[in-house]
Amino acid sequence: VEGYIGNITENARLNAFNEVFAAEALEEAKKIDARIKQGIAGKLAGMVIAIKDNICYKGHKVSASSKILKDFTSVYTSTIVERLLAEDAVIIGRCNCDEFAMGAANENSYFGHVKNFADETRVSGGSSGGSAVAVQANMCHAAIGTDTGGSVRQPAAFCGLVGLKPTYGRISRHGIIAYASSFDQVGPITRSVEDAALLLEVMAGPDEYDGTLANNEVAEFSKNIKAPGKKKIAYLQEALSSPGVDADVKNTLVTYIEKLRAEGHTVKPIAFDHLDYMVPTYYVLAMAEASSNLSRYDGVHYGYRSPAATDLSSTYKKSRSEGFGKEVKRRIMLGTFVLSAGYYDAYFAKAQKVRRLIREKTDAILQEYDFILVPTAPEPAFAIGKQEKDPVVTYLSDIFTVQASLTGAPAISLPAGNNSRGLPLGLQLLTKHFDEQELLNFSKYFL
Numbered sequence: 001v002e003g004y005i006g007n008i009t010e011n012a013r014l015n016a017f018n019e020v021f022a023a024e025a026l027e028e029a030k031k032i033d034a035r036i037k038q039g040i041a042g043k044l045a046g047m048v049i050a051i052k053d054n055i056c057y058k059g060h061k062v063s064a065s066s067k068i069l070k071d072f073t074s075v076y077t078s079t080i081v082e083r084l085l086a087e088d089a090v091i092i093g094r095c096n097c098d099e100f101a102m103g104a105a106n107e108n109s110y111f112g113h114v115k116n117f118a119d120e121t122r123v124s125g126g127s128s129g130g131s132a133v134a135v136q137a138n139m140c141h142a143a144i145g146t147d148t149g150g151s152v153r154q155p156a157a158f159c160g161l162v163g164l165k166p167t168y169g170r171i172s173r174h175g176i177i178a179y180a181s182s183f184d185q186v187g188p189i190t191r192s193v194e195d196a197a198l199l200l201e202v203m204a205g206p207d208e209y210d211g212t213l214a215n216n217e218v219a220e221f222s223k224n225i226k227a228p229g230k231k232k233i234a235y236l237q238e239a240l241s242s243p244g245v246d247a248d249v250k251n252t253l254v255t256y257i258e259k260l261r262a263e264g265h266t267v268k269p270i271a272f273d274h275l276d277y278m279v280p281t282y283y284v285l286a287m288a289e290a291s292s293n294l295s296r297y298d299g300v301h302y303g304y305r306s307p308a309a310t311d312l313s314s315t316y317k318k319s320r321s322e323g324f325g326k327e328v329k330r331r332i333m334l335g336t337f338v339l340s341a342g343y344y345d346a347y348f349a350k351a352q353k354v355r356r357l358i359r360e361k362t363d364a365i366l367q368e369y370d371f372i373l374v375p376t377a378p379e380p381a382f383a384i385g386k387q388e389k390d391p392v393v394t395y396l397s398d399i400f401t402v403q404a405s406l407t408g409a410p411a412i413s414l415p416a417g418n419n420s421r422g423l424p425l426g427l428q429l430l431t432k433h434f435d436e437q438e439l440l441n442f443s444k445y446f447l
């Protein structure tokens, strides 16, 4: 813990943490040391973990990197933090992220952007950018993020790490600040596949506080990792043909395809007819859900209340106008629009139908293949400020991550080397619901 705190202080300019629980972490570490000596410590003893600042931990602030929750303190602990603590993890602090997890560059945070440790003029990725950089710059052993449309996988790719989004329904969302509830999933950001497996097995499994959780057995994923047999892998041919995909990203994909073939796996290109609909479908639905979830920040129940408010209506209007950032407001307005009486069928209901089609099409591919292989992002970490002006450009860069989010399938981003400028590149594997063990097995040998 002392070592990590030293690194956090030394790298404060990266802006990865919104708060460090230094004194508390040191104290907890001492208690765990004593338990290790007695031989009664949990399986995460010695693991120092940072959590994204949208995960509740009783008695600690949780802000979702928003002005509206800047001074809010959690009144209960999320299920995942309870489970981490029960296995003797040390929670070292809460990490910067995009406001309410909306973004892909960590440039939408009230607390400012996060710098990529590989090149400090570039973004960390997002929305779990602080979590990824905290691991990348050795400020903790592992970090927990949330992934709604790619927010664990894409920053992991930008920082050269492993990022796992489990199957929807694997990990409790109790105590996670909601963005889009039918997509939100907690996931680990780690250096190794084994650590991702270990954190998954600790956090996963039924919870009486989250009715969307499945009852599927939670195996000891980390102990069960074993060499996979020969697999059938489909890769998206558009990833190689699209002009929007960076040349180094394409070359890396080709290198891995050849490597897998040389190892005896079957690797074939597939076309995905609905590719163009993925990003629009994701954003229509995610914004609709967000507009509903964020209606609770009204200046009355909790969080920021405008000092200029004079009556109920101005309390709502002024607190929300002053408390939310630009991107969050844009999404609340668009989400409200697609849910409004005159447009509901044309946008929201339509997007739900397309989501179902994408799920069916994806399931059909996974009947024939074990994994779908794609780049995690179309390009490596881009320059800070580059995409800020055009949100649509940023939205489109989620093209490869939203498939797993729309379908609920598990997906993992794996480090696949650096480009010539030293920027990390990531490749992503997607598989069948609840097949995390196979995903982890293959990932371990794919790296």
Ligand code: GLN
Pocket: 101, 102, 103, 104, 126, 127, 146, 147, 148, 149, 150, 151, 152, 179, 286, 398
């Ligand atoms: N970039 C996507 C969005 O802005 C994904 C964010 C996330 O997964 N939280 O919605």
